[in-house]
Amino acid sequence: MQVLVTGGAGYIGSHVVKQLLEETNHDVCILDNLSTGHLETVETLETIAREAGRGALRFYKMDLADFKAVAKLFMIEKFDAVMHFAASSIVSESVANPLKYYMNNTVNTAHLVSCCTEAGIGKFIFSSTAAVYGEPQEVPVKETTSTEPINPYGMSKLMSETVIRDTAVVNDHFDYVILRYFNVSGADVMASDAVPRIGEWHEPETHLIPLVVKTALGKRDSITVYGEDYDTEDGTCVRDYLHVEDLAAAHLRALEYLGLPLAQGDEPNIFNVGYGHGFSVSQVIETVKKVSSVDFAVEKGKRRAGDPALLIADNQRIENVLKWYARYDDLALICKSALAWEGKIDE
The missing domain is CATH 3.90.25.10 (UDP-galactose 4-epimerase, domain 1)
Known part of the structure; x- marks a missing residue:
């Protein structure tokens, strides 16, 4: 398949790209504006792609807010699946600047989903968060736990989930998996004594x-x-501290799941990812x-x-x-x- 990974130069997206390159034969296309991702990460992934010798890797420096450029990309590239990571994710910043989060997270997700439906892309995997639960009244937290975000970051992600789910209801050819992450940590694991090739690299760091x-x-x-x-x-x-490699593997499982017939069942394809x-x-x-x-x-x-x-x-x-x-x-x-x-x- 041809898989588009938005935010693929960032922390979680890059680990998913790494596993796609090393464990599948899929071609991968990264879309990232490098606002929080790193060009060095892309270069490392290019090296991994060459060494793996499986699927190809392409990179587009692009902002999802540039709707014309994104729409053109969907005409140039024939994607089979989209994994959407690109987002703003600092809770305190979302409180101080909520519009940035609703525009960058929710509005851009809605346009990306629109591009998918227009291009006939039926596999969409969304990077969500446990922040949609707010301060949960039950522990451990189930997918059916009430979603009551307490900050614009969590709300912008929940609104994005709603866009995806509502689109799937009226479009039989659009299927999705939403993964709600808990506390993602760690870095690339090659061997017990090897230095990670990619990892968490935020400025400012809040985790x-x-x-x-x-x-x-x-x-x-x-x-x-x-x-x-x-x-x-x-x-x-x-x-619940979750190793980023296990989280990346959940995305590969989600992609396999969406390849199965009748993947969309009676319950929403929403999954908590934690230990x-x-x-x-x-x-x-x-x-x-x-x-x-x-x-x-x-x-x-x-x-x-x-x-x-x-x-x-x-x-x-x-x-x-x-x-x-x-x-x-x-x-x-x-x-x-x-x-x-x-x-x-x-x-």
């Missing part, structure tokens, strides 16, 4: 594990724990200290608004329907790969 490994490497003076009085075993927030258990902030910090052999400074801070005590996925549906099973459910491995990648970035 816990990369912030902690930056502290271990001396790029930050300390890491702050926001709240130690939650109703958890050690008082700090617990999250079904979590680790606390304190456990993450102690794990990074162990794998880095560095005893860095840890500061105490007040609780942050909107931080649930527990956020853990119920992953039974993705296991039962997509036949996706975790391979890298190991916090030490996640932290070790993140540490190795962070140490490589400035080289």
Whole structure:
């Protein structure tokens, strides 16, 4: 197949492209404006494509907001499937600048879906988020848990999901899978002692594990724990930390699933992606200290608004329907790969 990957130069998209190149014979086309993705990542993926010798890789530096250019691309390239990652994803920024998120996430997704239906593309895989649940009242979180986003980021993703689902209702040739991610972490896994080729590379960085490994490497003076009085075993927030390689594999399973007859059943093709258990902030910090052999400074801070005590996925549906099973459910491995990648970035 010819697979379009929007945001393929970014963190999650690049790992999906890597697996497509190494594990399938599909040709891959990356569309990315490089606002948060990196040209170096594309160059690394080009090397991976040559070494794998399977499918071809093409790259278009393009913004999804350039509707004319995107529509023209769909006329030039004959895509069989679209994997949509390109989006803005910083919660605090979405609160300060909600229009950016509704335009870049929701409006651009709607236009992309329109291009797919006009081109007769029937396979659409959407990168969503556990932020659509807001502060869930049940844990672990099921796909049927009430969706009540508490910030524009989560709402923009939920609105995008609605566009996709409504389009599928009236278009028999348009099928989809929506994957709701929990806390994605880690980097490319080649071998236990190999340096990752790609990984998480954000500026600014807002995720816990990369912030902690930056502290271990001396790029930050300390890491702050926001709240130690939650109703958890050690008082700090617990999250379902998912290795990016397992998340990428879920996308390949979703693509295979959409190739099956009658993939669209009675229930929406929405799946949580997580391990079904979590680790606390304190456990993450102690794990990074162990794998880095560095005893860095840890500061105490007040609780942050909107931080649930527990956020853990119920992953039974993705296991039962997509036949996706975790391979890298190991916090030490996640932290070790993140540490190795962070140490490589400035080289």
